[in-house]
Amino acid sequence: MDFKDSPEQAEFRRTVRQWLQQNARPKNDGAQRKSQGELYEEAKLWYQKVADAGFACLDWPKEYGGAGLSQLHKVIWSQEVSAFAEPDGYFVIGIGNCGPAIMHFASEEQKRDLLPRMASAEDVWCQMFSEPSAGSDVAGLRTSAVKRGDKWIINGQKIWTSGAQHSDYGVVLCRTDTEVSKYRGLTMFFIDMHQPGVEVRPIKQMDGDAHFNEVFFNDAEIPDHQRLGEVGGGWGAALLVLMNERLAISGVQPDGFPEFLQLVKTLRLDGEPISSDPLVKAFLAECYYRHAGVKAASNRMLTAVAKGGMPGAEAALGKLVGAAMNQDIANFALQLMDGAGAVMEPELARQQAHFQKTVLFSPGIRLAGGTDEVMRNIIAEQVLGMPQEPRADKGMAFKDIPSGNQHP
Numbered sequence: 001m002d003f004k005d006s007p008e009q010a011e012f013r014r015t016v017r018q019w020l021q022q023n024a025r026p027k028n029d030g031a032q033r034k035s036q037g038e039l040y041e042e043a044k045l046w047y048q049k050v051a052d053a054g055f056a057c058l059d060w061p062k063e064y065g066g067a068g069l070s071q072l073h074k075v076i077w078s079q080e081v082s083a084f085a086e087p088d089g090y091f092v093i094g095i096g097n098c099g100p101a102i103m104h105f106a107s108e109e110q111k112r113d114l115l116p117r118m119a120s121a122e123d124v125w126c127q128m129f130s131e132p133s134a135g136s137d138v139a140g141l142r143t144s145a146v147k148r149g150d151k152w153i154i155n156g157q158k159i160w161t162s163g164a165q166h167s168d169y170g171v172v173l174c175r176t177d178t179e180v181s182k183y184r185g186l187t188m189f190f191i192d193m194h195q196p197g198v199e200v201r202p203i204k205q206m207d208g209d210a211h212f213n214e215v216f217f218n219d220a221e222i223p224d225h226q227r228l229g230e231v232g233g234g235w236g237a238a239l240l241v242l243m244n245e246r247l248a249i250s251g252v253q254p255d256g257f258p259e260f261l262q263l264v265k266t267l268r269l270d271g272e273p274i275s276s277d278p279l280v281k282a283f284l285a286e287c288y289y290r291h292a293g294v295k296a297a298s299n300r301m302l303t304a305v306a307k308g309g310m311p312g313a314e315a316a317l318g319k320l321v322g323a324a325m326n327q328d329i330a331n332f333a334l335q336l337m338d339g340a341g342a343v344m345e346p347e348l349a350r351q352q353a354h355f356q357k358t359v360l361f362s363p364g365i366r367l368a369g370g371t372d373e374v375m376r377n378i379i380a381e382q383v384l385g386m387p388q389e390p391r392a393d394k395g396m397a398f399k400d401i402p403s404g405n406q407h408p
């Protein structure tokens, strides 16, 4: 790993920093916490501004709305923008996950049409894989796509779809064949979220927001040219999306450490700086080594990607440790702050209930993009080379796999 900028990268960093100083809002500007709708509108404006300045999707080709630069330029951008308060990771599912699927599988005409609008967030995209009975085991999904002439008719239900209520398009994984094994009977498509036969129902979480949704398909018709990849090739296409998801979230996934460090530096308890408390010091030290480890693992992955490799299973490590740490920090910080931890008024509490919000949302981060247990399985099997866990449905036709919906 070499973390030193080349002269060209250093120049790019200077340009980015200068532009951000002139165009981005500083952190802790005292702004009140916003509603989800307001945040969404703000994010759209920010993405448009970034695109107008030529910094959107830096590693995408220019003809698709990108800047034709490298992954390393993207890393430099992420590092610099993280010092500001802008919602830069807001549309990461569309751009980070769906973008590569369109880039890989769509026709040239579709790419030129769809990708620039995705890059500037003029169109927002969501990813519809999970279903009520297919989350960790996503290949067990049941939403069907049946070919009729040159159209596909989609029926079924997705769940936990982040941002579907704000989305214009979505990538959807469907079952097109039940006679073959669960992996071989899947096909991927993209669909207009506003078309007939698509119904989105937001799910309210315990923090009051509705981050994700149920999506119902009732005879939703799509033309064959919205198929992404081969019929029956959906599992390979899904793996490509999930691999890119690992890369995309590794840049934006919070582990809570910078915010906690800031809190420890500023908080006083009974007139004494909180940083002199032995319990706080011990916890801070523990968080620091976890944070440093996550950062090193992420840098290692990014270095490999910058050299033309793919994000490896090691990314699971960052997700596993970072998500748990984010939750631990929020719980610890909220206890330290007592009642003030829940206060949103900036004059009374600078953090504006940041840690309380994290306490309520961080459990979800331990599930999203693969649960802790699934991450452990990936690390055990793909990093440590341990034997695969037994798969009872191996080689069975999907229609023969027993399910709760079948009656004797």
Ligand SMILES: Cc1cc2nc3c(=O)[nH]c(=O)nc-3n(C[C@H](O)[C@H](O)[C@H](O)COP(=O)(O)OP(=O)(O)OC[C@H]3O[C@@H](n4cnc5c(N)ncnc54)[C@H](O)[C@@H]3O)c2cc1C
Pocket (backbone or CB within 6 Å): 093, 126, 127, 128, 129, 130, 131, 132, 133, 134, 135, 136, 137, 159, 160, 161, 162, 163, 211, 212, 364, 365, 367, 368, 369, 370, 371, 372, 373, 374, 377
């Ligand atoms: C905030 C959030 C955003 C999300 N956004 C999206 C999205 O945009 N699009 C989308 O498609 N999905 C999304 N998801 C869904 C997410 O991918 C699933 O929740 C996740 O994969 C787990 O699936 P499940 O909820 O069905 O749980 P299940 O798979 O039913 O798991 C239940 C429990 O069993 C454990 N378990 C399951 N299999 C194994 C195994 N083989 N070994 C050991 N333990 C196991 C799990 O770890 C878990 O504890 C989101 C989820 C969250 C929380």
